[in-house]
Amino acid sequence: MSWINESGPYSGIVMSSRVRIARNIAGLPFPSIASLEVSQKIVDMVRKSILESNSILSRDFDFVPLRNLSDVEKYILVEKHLISPDLIDRAEVAAALINHNEQISIMVNEEDHIRMQCIFPGFQVDKAWELLNRVDDIVEESIEYSFDEHLGYLTSCPTNVGTGMRASVMMHLPGLVATNYINSVLHTISKVGLTARGLYGEGSEALGDIYQISNQITLGPSEEEIISNINIAVRQIMENERMARQALMQSNRLEFEDRIWRTLGILKHARKLSLQEFMSLLSQVRLGVDMGIINGIDVVILNELMVKCQPAHLQAYIGSEASAEELDVARADRVRNELSKVT
Amino acid sequence: MLCQQCQKRPATVHFTKIVNNHKTELYLCEECARQKGDFKVFVPFSINDLLTGFLDMDKTAVPIESEGLLRCKTCGMDFMQFRKIGRLGCQDCYKYFAEELTPVIKRVQGGIKHNGKVPRRAGVGLRIERQIQQLKAQLQKAIETEAFEEAARLRDQIRELERQLGQL
Numbered sequence: 001m002s003w004i005n006e007s008g009p010y011s012g013i014v015m016s017s018r019v020r021i022a023r024n025i026a027g028l029p030f031p032s033i034a035s036l037e038v039s040q041k042i043v044d045m046v047r048k049s050i051l052e053s054n055s056i057l058s059r060d061f062d063f064v065p066l067r068n069l070s071d072v073e074k075y076i077l078v079e080k081h082l083i084s085p086d087l088i089d090r091a092e093v094a095a096a097l098i099n100h101n102e103q104i105s106i107m108v109n110e111e112d113h114i115r116m117q118c119i120f121p122g123f124q125v126d127k128a129w130e131l132l133n134r135v136d137d138i139v140e141e142s143i144e145y146s147f148d149e150h151l152g153y154l155t156s157c158p159t160n161v162g163t164g165m166r167a168s169v170m171m172h173l174p175g176l177v178a179t180n181y182i183n184s185v186l187h188t189i190s191k192v193g194l195t196a197r198g199l200y201g202e203g204s205e206a207l208g209d210i211y212q213i214s215n216q217i218t219l220g221p222s223e224e225e226i227i228s229n230i231n232i233a234v235r236q237i238m239e240n241e242r243m244a245r246q247a248l249m250q251s252n253r254l255e256f257e258d259r260i261w262r263t264l265g266i267l268k269h270a271r272k273l274s275l276q277e278f279m280s281l282l283s284q285v286r287l288g289v290d291m292g293i294i295n296g297i298d299v300v301i302l303n304e305l306m307v308k309c310q311p312a313h314l315q316a317y318i319g320s321e322a323s324a325e326e327l328d329v330a331r332a333d334r335v336r337n338e339l340s341k342v343t
Numbered sequence: 344m345l346c347q348q349c350q351k352r353p354a355t356v357h358f359t360k361i362v363n364n365h366k367t368e369l370y371l372c373e374e375c376a377r378q379k380g381d382f383k384v385f386v387p388f389s390i391n392d393l394l395t396g397f398l399d400m401d402k403t404a405v406p407i408e409s410e411g412l413l414r415c416k417t418c419g420m421d422f423m424q425f426r427k428i429g430r431l432g433c434q435d436c437y438k439y440f441a442e443e444l445t446p447v448i449k450r451v452q453g454g455i456k457h458n459g460k461v462p463r464r465a466g467v468g469l470r471i472e473r474q475i476q477q478l479k480a481q482l483q484k485a486i487e488t489e490a491f492e493e494a495a496r497l498r499d500q501i502r503e504l505e506r507q508l509g510q511l
Contacts (some may be wrong), residue, residue, distance in 0.1 A: 024434065029418050033428040063475040100372040109428065134458070145462045149469045151448075152457025154434045158448050161437075193453065222452030 002102040004080060004307050007300045008122020012290035013238050015210065015303060017125040018081065019132050019227075020117035022155045022164035024146040025199050029054050030156040031090065031109045039093035039109050046108045049142040049213070050097050052329060058138055060100040066091040075312030081119055086110050104135055111156050112164075114139065121303075125167050125227050133223075152219060162219025169234045172201070174209040174287045175244030176237075185240060186211075193217045199279075202324040208279030208306070213237065245291060260288035261336050272328040277333065278309055297342050305338050346372035415439040473507045475501055 003016035024030060025045065028038060043065070049060045066074060066087065077098075082105045087094045090109055097106040105154045108118040112304045117137070118132035127161065146154040152162040160166075176182040195216045200204040213234060215226045249256045263284040267273075273281070286302050288294040307313060309331045315322060318330050352372035354388045413422035420432030422440055431437065437444060449455050461469050478501050485494040 026434065030431060031432045034426065044401070111437040124390075137463075140462055140464060144464045147462050148434075148437065148457075149472075150456055151437060152459060153435055153462075156430045158444060159451055161448065162452065162457045219452040219457060222459040225458075233432045237357065249395070261479065276432060 003119050003121040003303070005300060005304050006121045006134055007298070008078065008120055009125055010123040010238060011121060012301050013172055013241055014123035014234065015127050015172055015316050016081070016119055016121055016222070017167075017169050018117055018119040019125060019128040019138060019167045020115055021132060022112040022153065022160045023114040023136070024154060024156070025113045025115070026144040026146045027035070028113065031093070031113060032078055032109065032156060034109075036093060039202065042113050043093070043095045043108050046106065046114055046139065046141055047097065049139045050106065053138050053141060055138045055230055056247055057134060061097045061104075061326070062100070064096045064098060066094045066096065072315045073311050078311050079310040083107055084110060084115070104131065106135070106139075121171065123238075125169060125230055127168070131229055140322070145250060159219050163221075163226065164219055166214050166227055167230050168212045168214035169230060170210060170212045171234065171237060171241070172208075172210055172286055173237070173241050174283050175241045175248055177209045178248055179244045181240065181244055184236055189213060189237075192229065192233065194230065194233055207276060208283040210283075231300075245287065249291065250257060257293050260284055260293050264288065264294060269336070270332045271320060272325070273332040274328050275309075275311065279306070282306055292341050293303055297339075299339070305335065309334055344370055346370065346375050348372070348375040412444065415441060468508060468511050471504050475504050475508070478504070
């Protein structure tokens, strides 16, 4: 049940729910200053904690040392949200453990010794945390964590100390963007300790009207409080998004439907598509599908298409080093191909 | 409809302001709306930038010269270095830089006391402490409802846990 090719609760607006926690191993220097030797030892410890555990949960993990991967392979993992770009910067000493259905991934030697995450399709943050909590317990069976009674889990950066937890919900908000309410929504969530980022993390722009809503504070509230805070905000944003979509459609239904069908037309026939154009066209089509205007296409197909048309996935699809223009051509090619199967 | 301000671009933003039951409506284009400054334009930025910002704010509190001397005895990281990269060297940095870090943590985080998950290995003491707190609350309730047998049982449990805590 990966976030990319399965649907989940409220998939029309919520694309995925992800929870990650940061952990460090007691008594060892943090990755920023750890020697090659210590880093290798950390990789071994974490690998064993999972692969040699008796738990059923840990059976289907792949161990992936980053230095064994090509650049394209590494960025494919980033585009699937299984590892972070920061992990790639430390490829020499970094590794990941990823389970077969790609719900759980454990990064080793990123900013902290261990960064583990669980990612589910749709709106189900609680479930993601429930599973992640169990993985955390499995690792802790053989590894002692850096922990302070007052400060909680100690992390390399004080912005993660405490629970070490970042819960983040990826939302598709074309209604709020089109009605210009998005800025006031983002402004409001910042007042309750939440923050919004684009599709690919910190600093990335909000391509395709996609926003990731996550908690900023990690120390003070418990894990459950952090999640319930996020859940309340997401439910409200979802409600606002629905109202905005309705308002858009009602203000001029013909105009609205015409624009969505035209967008689908471009996607189905274009001969080259930049990432930015593709993402914004896809956003409109996704909106049309969720509003019941376009039938026969599932949002899951669109999520898959979105990931398949990111640069590294396309590079792998072409098979050889491609220029920016070649990528745009390949993107249009792939979109036409996939959409001709369903419409 | 054209923007009421510039009369050039199409109006895409609709403002409704209600002051003392008096409603004013305004149709603007995005650019004029932005210039009006009634709503903020979203600029994503990194949490780490924010942290470094807070550290800089504290420059006045800690004179630069003394900072160089602040050093973690376990990993050798000094506070200047931390300020530059925004990452600590090891778990003990939290101890050696406590005086400088605490106000920063207070500002970027909600509190300075962890109330979340406690690891089974490293957090034995804290687990017991929390259990005692819970039992004490139950004891209070038992006394209020005059369930004295229950209260006695709880009191014994608390004593036992306090004894365990003392031995750690």
